[in-house]
Amino acid sequence: MSMKGERELQLERARREALRLEQVRGESRALLAVCNETIAGVRDAAVQQYAAAELRELVSALNEAGARVQEAPDAALERIQGLQQRLTSALAAAQARSRAWSEAQVQAQARLEALAGRIEAVTAAQKHQTGPELEEARRRVQDARTHAGRGAEAEARQCLEQAEQALDSARAASLEEKVRKEVVRGLLTTLKEMGFVIVGPTLSADIVILEGRLPSGRRARFEVKVDGQMSFDLDGYEGRTCAQEMEKVETAMHDRFGVTLGPPQVVWKNPDRLSQGALELPGGNRSRGGQ
Structure with missing residues (x-):
């Protein structure tokens, strides 16, 4: 007996929250580094003088905030x-006093530099494995610089808004990828403990493919998408054993890794061999209710 189908994968709330907090800590530390580098990079003597008092306060406040990142x-x-927004505003104001900028230019410059710093921090927190959303945010910031440089303030603001939206999407995509890696790790460990020889995981068209093989010739293939959908294909089993094997995977994934599998959408690949006493899993295209 063989079967294939799809399941929805969900990390239990506590583990997903732990991954989210881990991401936030990484971004916090990276943004702290960006702020400190910005302060250290002020070389203009006039800007240093005009911003000196504000910078002293910011250094102290940044140190205090850094001490709270873990807890x-x-x-x-x-x-x-x-604090980063205060920093970019303080430096923009100091530059304005030095270069006679307008108030609108000061605000635009502060917002632009703050956003550029956040993008740099998220990039560092993701260990420079940037996706299309982050690249889009970076391009929009560069476009905003170009527009601001020629005095097109409306176009610059629009680019900054688009950059902020892209950055939010990048952060969300990063968390979803962390969740998928956690699921794949649990699946990999589970199959190994069940005696499978593992082929993969490999990444193809944004789908993680993992295959396990037994000496008996039985095969289990799993494809995990970034949206949490898992396709599976169990082949080479007799009778109801493929359904039993899938239940073993489900139990181990839940008990050890906090992964919940949604109702299966199963297709029996050779239903003519189903016995009347088969395990109560769906036949044809019927779904099992509940998770």
Whole structure:
């Protein structure tokens, strides 16, 4: 007996939250580094003089926020982002006094530099494995610089808004990829413990492919998409053993890795061999209710 189908994969709330907080800590520390590099990179003597008092306060506040990253990552990131905005505003104001900028130019410059710093921080937190969303955010910031440089303030603001949206999408995509890696790790460990020889995982068209083979000739192939959908194909089994094998995988994934599999959409590949006493899994295209 063989079967194939699809399942929805979901990490239990506690583990997903742990991955999210890990991501927030990484972004917080990276943004702290960006702020410190920005402060250290102020070379213009006039800008240093005009911003000196504000910079002293910011250095102290950044150190305090950094001390809270481990225990309160969300609050720390929010605080650091606020301090980064103050930093870019202070430097823009100091540059304005030095170069006689307009107030609108000051605000645009501060927003642009703050966003550029956030993009740099997210890039560093993702270990420079940038996706299309992050690249789009970077392009939009560069476009905003170009527009601002020629005085096209409306176009610059529009580009910055698009960059912020792309950055939010990049952060969400990064978390989903962390979740998928956690699921694939659990699946890989489970199959190994069940005696399978593993082929993969490999990545093809944004789908992680993992295959396990037994000396008996039985084969289990899994494809995990970034949206949490898992396709499976079990081949070479007799009777109801393929359904039993899938239940073993499901139990191990839930108990050890906090992964919940949604209702299966199963197609029996040779239903003529199903016995009347087969395990209660769906036949044809019927779905099993509940998770």
